[in-house]
Amino acid sequence: MPFLSFFRTPPKSASLAKDRLSVIVSRERASTRGGPDYLPQLQQELLAVLARYEKIDLQHVSVSLDRTEGREVLELNIVLPDAANKNRPSA
Protein backbone atom coordinates (compact mmCIF):
# COMPACT_ATOMS: atom_id res chain seq x y z
CA MET A 1 0.00 0.00 0.00
CA PRO A 2 1.64 3.25 -1.14
CA PHE A 3 0.25 5.20 1.78
CA LEU A 4 1.84 2.90 4.36
CA SER A 5 5.11 2.43 2.55
CA PHE A 6 5.55 6.17 2.72
CA PHE A 7 6.09 5.85 6.47
CA ARG A 8 8.24 2.76 6.39
CA THR A 9 11.92 3.58 6.23
CA PRO A 10 13.91 1.28 3.98
CA PRO A 11 17.08 -0.22 5.48
CA LYS A 12 19.99 2.19 5.24
CA SER A 13 22.59 1.23 2.68
CA ALA A 14 25.43 1.54 5.21
CA SER A 15 24.00 -1.20 7.40
CA LEU A 16 23.58 -3.43 4.35
CA ALA A 17 27.21 -2.78 3.50
CA LYS A 18 28.27 -3.70 7.02
CA ASP A 19 26.27 -6.93 7.04
CA ARG A 20 27.56 -8.02 3.66
CA LEU A 21 31.12 -7.20 4.63
CA SER A 22 31.06 -9.03 7.93
CA VAL A 23 29.97 -12.19 6.15
CA ILE A 24 32.49 -12.04 3.35
CA VAL A 25 35.38 -10.86 5.51
CA SER A 26 34.98 -13.64 8.05
CA ARG A 27 34.65 -16.21 5.30
CA GLU A 28 37.77 -15.01 3.54
CA ARG A 29 39.69 -14.82 6.77
CA ALA A 30 38.93 -18.45 7.48
CA SER A 31 40.23 -19.54 4.11
CA THR A 32 43.25 -17.29 3.83
CA ARG A 33 44.49 -15.67 7.00
CA GLY A 34 46.80 -17.65 9.17
CA GLY A 35 44.54 -20.68 9.02
CA PRO A 36 46.11 -23.98 8.10
CA ASP A 37 46.57 -24.43 4.35
CA TYR A 38 44.55 -27.63 4.38
CA LEU A 39 41.23 -25.92 5.21
CA PRO A 40 39.85 -25.78 1.66
CA GLN A 41 40.84 -29.38 1.05
CA LEU A 42 39.38 -30.47 4.38
CA GLN A 43 36.15 -28.77 3.40
CA GLN A 44 36.02 -30.66 0.10
CA GLU A 45 36.82 -34.04 1.62
CA LEU A 46 34.28 -33.62 4.40
CA LEU A 47 31.73 -32.75 1.80
CA ALA A 48 32.57 -35.81 -0.25
CA VAL A 49 31.99 -38.01 2.78
CA LEU A 50 28.76 -36.29 3.76
CA ALA A 51 27.48 -36.45 0.21
CA ARG A 52 27.54 -40.23 0.43
CA TYR A 53 24.88 -40.12 3.12
CA GLU A 54 22.93 -36.96 2.51
CA LYS A 55 22.07 -34.91 -0.48
CA ILE A 56 23.74 -31.66 0.43
CA ASP A 57 23.71 -28.36 -1.33
CA LEU A 58 27.16 -26.76 -1.45
CA GLN A 59 25.50 -23.44 -0.72
CA HIS A 60 24.47 -24.68 2.68
CA VAL A 61 27.87 -25.64 3.98
CA SER A 62 30.34 -23.30 5.60
CA VAL A 63 33.66 -23.93 7.24
CA SER A 64 35.20 -21.27 9.38
CA LEU A 65 38.10 -20.95 11.74
CA ASP A 66 37.74 -18.56 14.66
CA ARG A 67 40.70 -17.57 16.71
CA THR A 68 40.26 -16.14 20.17
CA GLU A 69 43.16 -15.67 22.53
CA GLY A 70 45.20 -18.74 21.86
CA ARG A 71 42.23 -20.96 21.12
CA GLU A 72 41.05 -22.01 17.70
CA VAL A 73 37.55 -23.17 16.93
CA LEU A 74 36.92 -24.93 13.65
CA GLU A 75 33.27 -24.56 12.86
CA LEU A 76 31.54 -26.69 10.28
CA ASN A 77 28.03 -25.62 9.54
CA ILE A 78 25.81 -27.86 7.43
CA VAL A 79 22.19 -27.26 6.67
CA LEU A 80 20.60 -30.63 6.07
CA PRO A 81 17.74 -30.92 3.61
CA ASP A 82 14.58 -30.17 5.57
CA ALA A 83 12.47 -32.96 6.96
CA ALA A 84 9.65 -32.51 4.48
CA ASN A 85 11.93 -33.14 1.54
CA LYS A 86 13.59 -36.01 3.29
CA ASN A 87 10.39 -37.86 4.16
CA ARG A 88 8.95 -37.55 0.71
CA PRO A 89 8.66 -41.06 -0.67
CA SER A 90 11.23 -41.55 -3.33
CA ALA A 91 9.89 -42.35 -6.73
Place this chain on the structure above:
Amino acid sequence: MSKVVVVASGKGGVGKTTTSANIAAGLAQKGHKTVAIDFDVGLRNLDLVLGCERRVVYDFVNVIKGEAKLNTALIRDKRIENLFVLPASQTRDKDALEPEGVGRVLEELKGMGFEYIICDSPAGIEKGAQMAMYFADEAIVVANPEVSSVRDADRVLGLLSAKTSRAEVGKTIKSHLLLTRYSPVMVKKGEMLSVSDVLELLGIPLLGVIPESKAVLQSSNKGTPAIMDDTTDVAQAYLDVVYRFLGEEREQRFIDEEKKGIFRRLFG
Protein backbone atom coordinates in the same frame (compact mmCIF):
# COMPACT_ATOMS: atom_id res chain seq x y z
CA MET B 1 66.94 3.82 15.18
CA SER B 2 65.11 3.57 11.86
CA LYS B 3 61.57 2.51 11.26
CA VAL B 4 60.30 1.05 7.98
CA VAL B 5 56.63 1.84 7.43
CA VAL B 6 54.53 0.47 4.59
CA VAL B 7 51.46 2.35 3.36
CA ALA B 8 49.18 -0.26 1.82
CA SER B 9 45.53 -0.74 0.88
CA GLY B 10 45.08 -3.48 -1.68
CA LYS B 11 42.53 -1.45 -3.61
CA GLY B 12 43.76 1.33 -5.85
CA GLY B 13 42.76 4.96 -5.64
CA VAL B 14 42.02 5.09 -1.92
CA GLY B 15 44.85 7.47 -1.07
CA LYS B 16 48.08 5.52 -0.51
CA THR B 17 50.28 7.95 -2.37
CA THR B 18 48.56 11.01 -0.88
CA THR B 19 48.99 9.48 2.55
CA SER B 20 52.63 8.53 1.96
CA ALA B 21 53.41 12.05 0.75
CA ASN B 22 51.65 13.75 3.64
CA ILE B 23 52.96 11.54 6.41
CA ALA B 24 56.51 11.71 5.05
CA ALA B 25 56.25 15.50 4.76
CA GLY B 26 54.76 15.76 8.25
CA LEU B 27 57.45 13.61 9.85
CA ALA B 28 60.15 15.63 8.08
CA GLN B 29 58.54 18.90 9.23
CA LYS B 30 58.79 17.62 12.78
CA GLY B 31 62.52 17.28 12.26
CA HIS B 32 62.81 13.57 11.50
CA LYS B 33 65.00 12.59 8.57
CA THR B 34 62.50 10.82 6.33
CA VAL B 35 62.52 9.17 2.93
CA ALA B 36 59.47 8.18 0.91
CA ILE B 37 60.05 5.30 -1.51
CA ASP B 38 57.74 4.69 -4.44
CA PHE B 39 57.34 0.92 -4.96
CA ASP B 40 54.92 1.25 -7.87
CA VAL B 41 57.26 0.11 -10.63
CA GLY B 42 55.95 1.17 -14.02
CA LEU B 43 53.44 3.65 -12.62
CA ARG B 44 55.42 6.09 -10.54
CA ASN B 45 53.42 8.95 -9.07
CA LEU B 46 54.81 9.82 -5.67
CA ASP B 47 57.27 12.21 -7.38
CA LEU B 48 54.34 14.03 -9.01
CA VAL B 49 52.34 14.33 -5.81
CA LEU B 50 55.41 15.67 -4.02
CA GLY B 51 56.19 18.04 -6.89
CA CYS B 52 59.66 16.77 -7.77
CA GLU B 53 58.85 14.95 -11.03
CA ARG B 54 61.21 17.09 -13.08
CA ARG B 55 64.15 16.31 -10.88
CA VAL B 56 64.03 12.53 -11.33
CA VAL B 57 67.24 11.27 -12.93
CA TYR B 58 67.81 7.86 -11.40
CA ASP B 59 65.32 5.62 -9.64
CA PHE B 60 64.92 2.79 -7.15
CA VAL B 61 65.57 0.06 -9.73
CA ASN B 62 68.72 1.81 -10.98
CA VAL B 63 70.02 1.73 -7.40
CA ILE B 64 69.09 -1.93 -6.90
CA LYS B 65 70.83 -2.87 -10.14
CA GLY B 66 73.91 -0.87 -9.21
CA GLU B 67 73.48 1.56 -12.11
CA ALA B 68 73.33 4.54 -9.79
CA LYS B 69 74.43 5.38 -6.28
CA LEU B 70 71.69 5.77 -3.70
CA ASN B 71 72.90 9.26 -2.92
CA THR B 72 72.49 10.42 -6.51
CA ALA B 73 69.06 8.82 -6.93
CA LEU B 74 67.61 10.38 -3.77
CA ILE B 75 65.80 13.66 -4.38
CA ARG B 76 66.01 16.19 -1.59
CA ASP B 77 62.84 18.22 -1.18
CA LYS B 78 63.46 21.92 -1.72
CA ARG B 79 60.76 23.11 0.67
CA ILE B 80 61.00 20.72 3.58
CA GLU B 81 64.31 19.99 5.17
CA ASN B 82 64.83 16.31 6.05
CA LEU B 83 62.44 15.08 3.32
CA PHE B 84 63.77 12.84 0.58
CA VAL B 85 62.13 10.87 -2.23
CA LEU B 86 63.29 7.74 -3.97
CA PRO B 87 61.22 7.51 -7.16
CA ALA B 88 59.99 4.30 -8.73
CA SER B 89 61.28 3.15 -12.05
CA GLN B 90 59.12 3.48 -15.15
CA THR B 91 60.48 0.18 -16.46
CA ARG B 92 57.97 -2.49 -17.25
CA ASP B 93 60.16 -5.21 -15.84
CA LYS B 94 58.02 -6.64 -13.05
CA ASP B 95 60.86 -8.60 -11.54
CA ALA B 96 62.96 -5.51 -11.09
CA LEU B 97 62.22 -5.55 -7.36
CA GLU B 98 63.59 -8.54 -5.50
CA PRO B 99 64.00 -9.03 -1.74
CA GLU B 100 67.76 -9.10 -1.70
CA GLY B 101 68.15 -5.81 -3.57
CA VAL B 102 65.33 -4.03 -1.73
CA GLY B 103 66.76 -5.16 1.60
CA ARG B 104 70.19 -3.86 0.66
CA VAL B 105 68.85 -0.40 -0.26
CA LEU B 106 66.80 -0.20 2.96
CA GLU B 107 69.88 -1.09 5.01
CA GLU B 108 71.89 1.59 3.23
CA LEU B 109 69.16 4.17 3.98
CA LYS B 110 69.24 3.17 7.64
CA GLY B 111 73.00 3.59 7.58
CA MET B 112 72.54 7.12 6.21
CA GLY B 113 70.59 8.04 9.31
CA PHE B 114 67.05 8.00 7.99
CA GLU B 115 64.64 7.73 10.92
CA TYR B 116 61.56 6.92 8.90
CA ILE B 117 61.44 5.00 5.64
CA ILE B 118 57.94 5.27 4.16
CA CYS B 119 57.21 2.60 1.55
CA ASP B 120 54.40 3.64 -0.78
CA SER B 121 52.93 0.33 -1.93
CA PRO B 122 51.36 -0.21 -5.34
CA ALA B 123 47.75 -1.37 -5.48
CA GLY B 124 47.04 -5.09 -5.63
CA ILE B 125 48.68 -7.95 -3.80
CA GLU B 126 51.25 -8.88 -6.41
CA LYS B 127 55.02 -8.71 -6.22
CA GLY B 128 55.38 -4.93 -5.95
CA ALA B 129 52.98 -4.77 -3.01
CA GLN B 130 54.63 -7.74 -1.36
CA MET B 131 58.06 -6.15 -1.72
CA ALA B 132 56.81 -2.89 -0.20
CA MET B 133 55.56 -4.69 2.90
CA TYR B 134 58.22 -7.38 3.23
CA PHE B 135 60.71 -5.41 5.34
CA ALA B 136 58.16 -3.26 7.20
CA ASP B 137 58.19 -2.76 10.96
CA GLU B 138 54.80 -1.03 10.95
CA ALA B 139 51.95 -0.70 8.47
CA ILE B 140 49.46 2.04 7.74
CA VAL B 141 46.47 0.44 6.04
CA VAL B 142 44.51 3.02 4.05
CA ALA B 143 40.83 2.38 3.39
CA ASN B 144 37.75 4.25 2.24
CA PRO B 145 34.43 3.63 4.01
CA GLU B 146 33.27 1.53 1.09
CA VAL B 147 32.75 -2.23 0.68
CA SER B 148 35.45 -3.15 -1.83
CA SER B 149 38.08 -1.07 -0.08
CA VAL B 150 37.34 -2.58 3.34
CA ARG B 151 37.39 -6.09 1.95
CA ASP B 152 40.74 -5.47 0.24
CA ALA B 153 42.15 -3.89 3.39
CA ASP B 154 41.33 -7.09 5.24
CA ARG B 155 43.16 -9.13 2.60
CA VAL B 156 46.18 -6.87 2.99
CA LEU B 157 46.09 -7.38 6.77
CA GLY B 158 46.18 -11.11 6.07
CA LEU B 159 49.27 -10.70 3.93
CA LEU B 160 50.93 -8.49 6.53
CA SER B 161 50.51 -11.20 9.11
CA ALA B 162 51.90 -13.91 6.83
CA LYS B 163 54.20 -12.69 4.08
CA THR B 164 56.66 -10.35 5.72
CA SER B 165 60.12 -10.80 7.17
CA ARG B 166 58.74 -10.15 10.66
CA ALA B 167 56.01 -12.76 10.21
CA GLU B 168 58.61 -15.29 9.09
CA VAL B 169 60.35 -15.07 12.45
CA GLY B 170 57.09 -15.12 14.41
CA LYS B 171 56.89 -11.37 15.06
CA THR B 172 53.92 -9.17 14.30
CA ILE B 173 53.68 -5.95 12.35
CA LYS B 174 51.95 -3.10 14.14
CA SER B 175 49.13 -2.11 11.78
CA HIS B 176 47.14 1.10 11.93
CA LEU B 177 43.99 2.03 10.06
CA LEU B 178 43.71 5.30 8.21
CA LEU B 179 40.21 5.96 6.95
CA THR B 180 40.19 8.43 4.07
CA ARG B 181 37.51 10.26 2.06
CA TYR B 182 35.21 10.17 5.07
CA SER B 183 31.95 12.08 4.95
CA PRO B 184 30.31 12.54 8.37
CA VAL B 185 27.18 13.90 6.68
CA MET B 186 26.67 10.70 4.70
CA VAL B 187 27.46 8.56 7.73
CA LYS B 188 24.80 10.39 9.71
CA LYS B 189 22.26 9.68 6.98
CA GLY B 190 23.19 6.00 7.11
CA GLU B 191 24.61 6.07 3.61
CA MET B 192 28.24 5.42 4.45
CA LEU B 193 30.03 2.94 6.71
CA SER B 194 30.99 4.66 9.94
CA VAL B 195 34.43 4.65 11.59
CA SER B 196 33.18 2.23 14.21
CA ASP B 197 31.74 -0.11 11.54
CA VAL B 198 35.09 -0.29 9.76
CA LEU B 199 37.02 -0.66 13.02
CA GLU B 200 34.77 -3.49 14.06
CA LEU B 201 35.24 -5.25 10.72
CA LEU B 202 39.00 -4.87 10.50
CA GLY B 203 39.94 -5.05 14.16
CA ILE B 204 43.00 -2.80 14.09
CA PRO B 205 43.55 0.49 15.93
CA LEU B 206 42.58 3.76 14.30
CA LEU B 207 45.37 6.12 13.32
CA GLY B 208 43.03 8.76 11.98
CA VAL B 209 40.22 9.86 9.73
CA ILE B 210 40.81 12.08 6.73
CA PRO B 211 37.68 13.91 5.60
CA GLU B 212 36.61 13.99 1.97
CA SER B 213 37.88 17.33 0.72
CA LYS B 214 38.73 19.35 -2.34
CA ALA B 215 42.05 20.16 -0.73
CA VAL B 216 43.46 16.75 -1.68
CA LEU B 217 42.98 17.34 -5.39
CA GLN B 218 44.10 20.94 -5.12
CA SER B 219 47.33 19.96 -3.43
CA SER B 220 48.13 17.20 -5.91
CA ASN B 221 47.44 19.68 -8.73
CA LYS B 222 50.14 21.88 -7.25
CA GLY B 223 52.51 19.12 -6.24
CA THR B 224 52.45 20.38 -2.66
CA PRO B 225 51.47 17.94 0.10
CA ALA B 226 48.23 19.11 1.71
CA ILE B 227 49.84 19.07 5.15
CA MET B 228 51.94 22.10 4.20
CA ASP B 229 48.92 24.42 4.13
CA ASP B 230 47.64 23.91 7.64
CA THR B 231 44.48 25.97 7.13
CA THR B 232 42.64 23.06 5.50
CA ASP B 233 40.83 20.28 7.36
CA VAL B 234 42.84 17.66 5.45
CA ALA B 235 46.10 19.22 6.62
CA GLN B 236 44.82 19.30 10.20
CA ALA B 237 43.76 15.66 9.93
CA TYR B 238 47.14 14.56 8.58
CA LEU B 239 48.95 16.61 11.23
CA ASP B 240 46.99 14.77 13.91
CA VAL B 241 47.93 11.49 12.23
CA VAL B 242 51.62 12.39 12.28
CA TYR B 243 51.44 13.34 15.98
CA ARG B 244 49.64 10.09 16.84
CA PHE B 245 52.14 8.14 14.79
CA LEU B 246 54.89 9.73 16.87
CA GLY B 247 53.13 8.55 19.99
CA GLU B 248 51.29 11.71 21.09
CA GLU B 249 47.70 11.62 22.22
CA ARG B 250 45.38 13.53 19.92
CA GLU B 251 41.62 13.44 20.10
CA GLN B 252 39.95 12.07 16.95
CA ARG B 253 38.40 14.79 14.84
CA PHE B 254 36.43 14.93 11.58
CA ILE B 255 34.26 11.99 12.64
CA ASP B 256 31.16 13.98 13.44
CA GLU B 257 29.34 16.46 11.34
CA GLU B 258 30.61 19.98 11.73
CA LYS B 259 28.25 22.14 13.73
CA LYS B 260 27.27 25.08 11.61
CA GLY B 261 26.60 28.41 13.19
CA ILE B 262 23.54 30.40 12.22
CA PHE B 263 25.50 32.53 9.78
CA ARG B 264 27.08 29.57 8.02
CA ARG B 265 23.71 27.90 7.89
CA LEU B 266 22.29 30.92 6.15
CA PHE B 267 25.19 31.94 4.01
CA GLY B 268 27.65 29.01 4.09
